[in-house]
Amino acid sequence: MADTIFQLRSLPFFSTHHHHYACRHSRSRIMASSSTSPSLKMTHDGCPKNKIPHVLSVAGSDSGAGAGIQADMKACGAAGVYCSTVLTAVTAQNTVGVQGVHLVPEEFVALQLISVLSDMNVDVVKTGILPSIGTIRVLCEKLKEFPVRALVVDPVMVSTSGDLLASPATMSTYLEELLPMTDIVTPNLKEASAMLGDVKELQTLDDMRSAAKAIHSMGSRYVLIKGGHLKDSADAVDLFFDGERFHELHGPYIDSQNTHGTGCTLASYIAAELAKGCSMLQAVQEAKNFIGKVIVHSKYMVIGSGQQGPLDHLFHLKNHSSGMIKKRFNSDNLLLYAVTDSVMNKKWGRSIVDAVKSAIEGGATIIQLREKEAETRYFLEMAIACMEICRSRDIMLLINDRIDIALACDAHGVHIGQFDMPVMKVRNLLGPSKVIGVSCKTPEQAHQAWMDGADYIGCGGVFSTTTKENNRTIGLEGLKTVCSTSKLPVVAIGGINGSNARSVMEINDPNLKGVAVVSALFDRESILEETHHLKSLLLHS
Numbered sequence: 012m013a014d015t016i017f018q019l020r021s022l023p024f025f026s027t028h029h030h031h032y033a034c035r036h037s038r039s040r041i042m043a044s045s046s047t048s049p050s051l052k053m054t055h056d057g058c059p060k061n062k063i064p065h066v067l068s069v070a071g072s073d074s075g076a077g078a079g080i081q082a083d084m085k086a087c088g089a090a091g092v093y094c095s096t097v098l099t100a101v102t103a104q105n106t107v108g109v110q111g112v113h114l115v116p117e118e119f120v121a122l123q124l125i126s127v128l129s130d131m132n133v134d135v136v137k138t139g140i141l142p143s144i145g146t147i148r149v150l151c152e153k154l155k156e157f158p159v160r161a162l163v164v165d166p167v168m169v170s171t172s173g174d175l176l177a178s179p180a181t182m183s184t185y186l187e188e189l190l191p192m193t194d195i196v197t198p199n200l201k202e203a204s205a206m207l208g209d210v211k212e213l214q215t216l217d218d219m220r221s222a223a224k225a226i227h228s229m230g231s232r233y234v235l236i237k238g239g240h241l242k243d244s245a246d247a248v249d250l251f252f253d254g255e256r257f258h259e260l261h262g263p264y265i266d267s268q269n270t271h272g273t274g275c276t277l278a279s280y281i282a283a284e285l286a287k288g289c290s291m292l293q294a295v296q297e298a299k300n301f302i303g304k305v306i307v308h309s310k311y312m313v314i315g316s317g318q319q320g321p322l323d324h325l326f327h328l329k330n331h332s333s334g335m336i337k338k339r340f341n342s343d344n345l346l347l348y349a350v351t352d353s354v355m356n357k358k359w360g361r362s363i364v365d366a367v368k369s370a371i372e373g374g375a376t377i378i379q380l381r382e383k384e385a386e387t388r389y390f391l392e393m394a395i396a397c398m399e400i401c402r403s404r405d406i407m408l409l410i411n412d413r414i415d416i417a418l419a420c421d422a423h424g425v426h427i428g429q430f431d432m433p434v435m436k437v438r439n440l441l442g443p444s445k446v447i448g449v450s451c452k453t454p455e456q457a458h459q460a461w462m463d464g465a466d467y468i469g470c471g472g473v474f475s476t477t478t479k480e481n482n483r484t485i486g487l488e489g490l491k492t493v494c495s496t497s498k499l500p501v502v503a504i505g506g507i508n509g510s511n512a513r514s515v516m517e518i519n520d521p522n523l524k525g526v527a528v529v530s531a532l533f534d535r536e537s538i539l540e541e542t543h544h545l546k547s548l549l550l551h552s
């Protein structure tokens with residue numbers, strides 16, 4: 012306590028800087044629509060200063076850096092938002108478990124809160140573990156003294172084994188004093204049930220709806236119940252309630268050991284998006300997308316020997332070519348994508364290998380072996396021979412549909428459709444360094460492919476074709492729609508040839524990287540000449 016008083020006296024802001032915050036003292040909470048409030052000041056040389064979105068995390072430290080303050084900082088960093096921290100507890104933990112907890116005295120929690128809130132233009136406060144009644148009260152008091160735009164509460168109250176971490180008295184203070192100040196609370200199923208007195212285990216979406224209503228009536232303006240562990244559901248369904256309407260947020264349930272800290276990360280990412288000016292629903296959707304991606308990217312990471320590894324929040328900063336980390340796919344390779352066809356090769360009396368050689372000589376930038384008729388033994392022999400050619404010419408070779416052949420010949424990747432093996436299963440089998448392309452006709456399919464960790468999208472049929480039976484065409488309009496929302500590079504396919512390739516590229520969307528062609532190259536007398544001709548058209552369009 013003596014140390015605390017000494018520090019209060021030694022801080023300069025009490026007498027001189029207090030007036031800066033007078034304008035922030037009326038609490039403006041996050042509304043259903045977006046809002047930003049950049050407060051620009053000038054530097055001494057007349058340049059405008061940028062107000063950086065700022066989240067304050069009031070939470071515990073995790074020495075293993077999977078959860079707690081450390082996860083919060085990384086999640087905010089990934090969202091491009093500044094994160095300051097007030098520690099409420101220090102834990103000794105790793106991937107095996109929690110070995111010890113040391114609570115930070117509430118006077119010192121108060122001092123940290125004053126230090127940050129009085130000086131640093133905090134937009135949004137996010138809470139994690141609040142281990143005592145005193146800590147909860149100190150936080151409520153300081154938030155009244157230094158209002159912020161939003162309060163995001165992650166109610167860390169139930170351990171993964173199901174034990175209640177908060178005493179009944181602490182829980183009451185939480186519900187009666189903190190929840191009415193809360194903009195969004197993000198319990199998982201067990202926490203939601205604990206908040207409601209543990210009278211019922213939440214098992215269905217209907218249970219989640221009733222719980223969300225009850226928690227909303229306790230004072231939180233928005234409620235997000237995370238249904239990650241909901242029984243009998245293949246999806247990870249979260250339920251968002253805004254006081255009037257429910258929104259179900261669906262995402263694939265991703266089977267991974269590296270999920271420690273997902274709750275902290277989700278709440279922090281919501282806080283970060285709010286700090287940037289998103290509406291509450293947008294913030295929740297962005298956070299859900301981020302969590303899905305980060306779990307996929309963290310799946311193969313090995314840190315620690317325990318059951319629950321951490322997430323790799325900053326995966327997008329990495330560009331390694333090591334086997335462990337995903338190789339970056341150069342989308343320029345999609346410019347002229349040559350897709351083989353065994354029926355056409357038979358018709359013209361040539362082997363797959365000769366067809367591939369000619370296409371590469373003519374200027375194809377990537378090859379796909381699409382051999383619907385070929386027997387497995389022959390297909391594998393041809394694929395191995397084609398891989399040798401492609402490796403020597405530094406051209407990628409992908410296999411259509413057949414994950415087994417891709418594995419056996421160590422192809423650069425695969426192309427799969429909506430009815431082939433699911434992307435995430437393929438990723439499990441091939442590992443992070445292989446390229447996965449997915450056929451998509453709609454923005455929803457393209458979004459899913461991105462969420463699942465695909466590398467590019469094949470979009471078509473742009474025009475009608477006899478190469479693929481019963482293929483629905485989407486036209487140039489359909490191609491434009493997919494390209495305009497896609498987060499992945501796109502290659503157009505279906506009926507593309509020398510007379511229409513320009514019109515395809517002229518939709519002029521930066522996501523459209525090239526055209527994939529079968530018959531206009533392989534159902535012709537000279538593959539080399541046709542490829543060469545199409546390549547020069549593409550280079551000059």
Ligand SMILES: Cc1ncc(COP(=O)(O)OP(=O)(O)O)c(N)n1
Pocket residue numbers: 348350379381411412426427428429430431448449450468469470479502504527
């Ligand atoms: C580049 C590219 N785009 C789309 C497809 C079509 O794949 P899919 O929908 O799986 O159909 P099949 O090719 O298997 O008949 C593709 N092969 N390549």
Ligand SMILES: Cc1nc(C(=O)O)sc1CCOP(=O)(O)O
Pocket residue numbers: 450451469470471472473475476477478479482504505506507527528529530531
């Ligand atoms: C293999 C394939 N996939 C399509 C899709 O729409 O996803 S269209 C198609 C056939 C493309 O052959 P061609 O260039 O001869 O028209």
Ligand SMILES: [Mg+2]
Pocket residue numbers: 411412426427428431
């Ligand atoms: Mg297929």
